[in-house]
Amino acid sequence: MDEREKSEVVETDVVIVGGGPAGMVLGMMLAQANVEVTIVESQANFDREYRGEVLQPRFLQLMEQLGMRSYIESLPHAQVRAGTFFQKGRKLGEFAFHRFIPEIPYAIWTPQPILLQAYYDYMKDSPHFHMKFHASVKALLRDNGRVTGVVIETEKKERTEIRAKVTVGADGRFSAIRRLGGFQLEYEDYPGDIIWFNIDQPENPQDVLQFHMTDKYPYLTLPKYPNLLQVGIVLGKGRWKQIQQEGIESFKADLAEMSPAFHPFLQTVTSFRSFFPLQAKTQYVKEWAQDGCLLIGDAAHCSSPAGAIGVSLAVTTSAIAAETIYDSLNKNDVSASSLGRVQQVRDSEIRMIHRIQMRMGRMLFNRHPILNKLRPYFLALFTRTPIATTVLRKMMTLPKDIHIDERFRFKDKSSRKG
Ligand SMILES: Cc1cc2nc3c(=O)[nH]c(=O)nc-3n(C[C@H](O)[C@H](O)[C@H](O)COP(=O)(O)OP(=O)(O)OC[C@H]3O[C@@H](n4cnc5c(N)ncnc54)[C@H](O)[C@@H]3O)c2cc1C
Structure with missing residues (x-):
């Protein structure tokens, strides 16, 4: 048992609320760089159904930069190499992953419980990585307006204060941290x-x-x-x-x-x-950071299912958040403006993808009879033009300016599995 659980107050450098893809990747990267991290997860384990399971090539590109690609690809998975559009059983058009990312010509389908458990297994022996399951956040701690941690409640209704220099809301599209912190949405689309x-x-x-x-x-x-x-x-x-x-x-x-x-x-x-x-909601939080507090992943920028890209976007934000939090702790400056660098770096890509998704949403969800008739022709035309390749490349590949610093990289542990 974690020694610190005996106390009603736990101290840590960073408390991450939510053990989904965003929280786990951030927690791993920070712990790898010797930052003391505590992840609190409201569920008892990683079991979950119908969650981001298609992992786009850009996810593997990021894992490659982290030194984890072969570990991830050694997990049970299915490959998805192409997409096809049909109208009443007749093939209208198709796209193949090799057209827009020849070096990784497939997405992988890895059940999220397997992926998250693998991250956990990878890190659980690290002295800097702590995780509490069945721990739901009930309140934010504040000191002179600055967020200084969270109050969690366990399955047995016991409450613990986790005091932290930085509190991260990685608790998904219904984020409690977003609500408790009074973060505002800038836009929402729900077609x-x-x-x-x-x-x-x-x-x-x-x-x-x-x-x-x-x-x-x-x-x-x-x-x-x-x-x-x-x-x-x-x-x-x-x-x-x-x-x-x-x-x-x-x-x-x-x-x-x-x-x-x-x-x-x-x-x-x-x-x-x-x-x-x-x-199928798209949401964008106006400002992701407050003094001592940061939102990442779906809590900050939930994407619609169009393109199956939510996990890939979430972990890209985690990578930038790891660098930013590490630097902020070193500078002893966890102000909103210091933590706000995450949004500055991620803002333009997230907005661009949201714009594409909202257009896709209007095309897919709108059941107007005229659009129903025209939709097959649009789709057939779309898949045959270079625009499709350009749009899909933008969505499915990691932005060129993402380079993970050496201190966050892992030694490839593919051999550790099993
Ligand atoms: C049906 C469905 C299908 C999807 N398909 C895909 C897909 O194929 N590909 C893809 O890339 N994306 C897909 N997505 C989107 C993807 O699941 C999300 O974008 C991604 O999981 C976001 O990761 P996250 O870590 O930010 O949030 P989440 O995965 O939502 O994780 C948040 C975590 O926080 C925990 N939590 C919540 N509240 C609290 C609290 N108060 N205290 C403590 N913990 C808390 C939750 O239990 C959860 O574990 C899908 C989503 C859904 C719902």
Whole structure:
């Protein structure tokens, strides 16, 4: 047991709220550079379903810079090498990853529990890395306005103060730190929902992401490790609520009409509990830093599912946050302006990707009859022009100016696995 747990007050350099991809990567990088880090995670473990599992080439590029790429690729995963668009079963167009990033011509599908557990296993013996599960943040500590840590509550309703020089909110799209700190959203876009479920893969395993337009609803399929397909039904805002009012049998009938591949799954469905709805929201926090406090990942810049890029963006921000926090601690300046460097570095890329996603969202979620007719032609045209390659390259590859400093790099531990 962590010696420090006996006390009701814990002191650390940096407390990171949230053990998702953003919090884990930041925690690892700081601990690697000998900064004392405590991650608090409200869940009991890393089990989670339907979370960012497609990891784009840029994620692997970042892991490569951190010296972790072969460790990550030694984990169980499926590869996704191309994307294809279909209209009522007819192929309209396609894109292949090798066209925009020849050196890493695939995305990987790694279940998030496996990825996060692997990060944890990698770091758990570090004397600088501490993690508390089942610890939910209930309040921020402040001293003269500056954030000085958090109050956490454990499963047994016991409260502990974690005092820290820097408090990081990496607690996702419903961030408690964002709410408790009074951080304001600059913009939010919510064009609709994606309703997820899993089906068995067809006999020939697929390494292709597919987008289908049908008379009922558009849907996408993604290969999911080890032998599943994850299906996402794309619904305009408000439609999911109407569907639930119409009843499960009506929705099942629609799905059955959309694809015979759904039939075996539909035989097991008796209620809406078989589906996992995701609000396709894009959010951008106006100012990510306050004195002593910083938001990263989805807490600062939640992206829509368009492009499956949330994890990649989140960990890129973590990398910049690690450098910034390290420098701020060394300068003994954890003011909003010092921590605000993270937003200065990440701002233009995040806004650019959000703009692309919001345009994609208008194209995918809008069910206007004229747009329904034109959409296949737009998509076919889009995939055949160099614009598609340029847009996808921008989204899927790591910005050229991201270079991780040596002190945060890990020795490749791929051999440690197993
Ligand atoms: C259905 C779905 C599918 C997605 N698909 C993809 C995809 O294919 N590819 C992709 O790149 N992205 C995808 N995303 C987005 C991706 O999951 C997120 O962008 C990414 O996980 C953000 O990482 P994060 O660490 O910032 O936040 P999160 O992953 O949300 O992690 C936040 C963590 O904070 C913890 N927490 C929350 N509140 C508290 C609290 N009060 N105290 C302590 N801990 C707390 C949570 O338990 C969680 O572990 C998907 C998202 C969803 C919902």
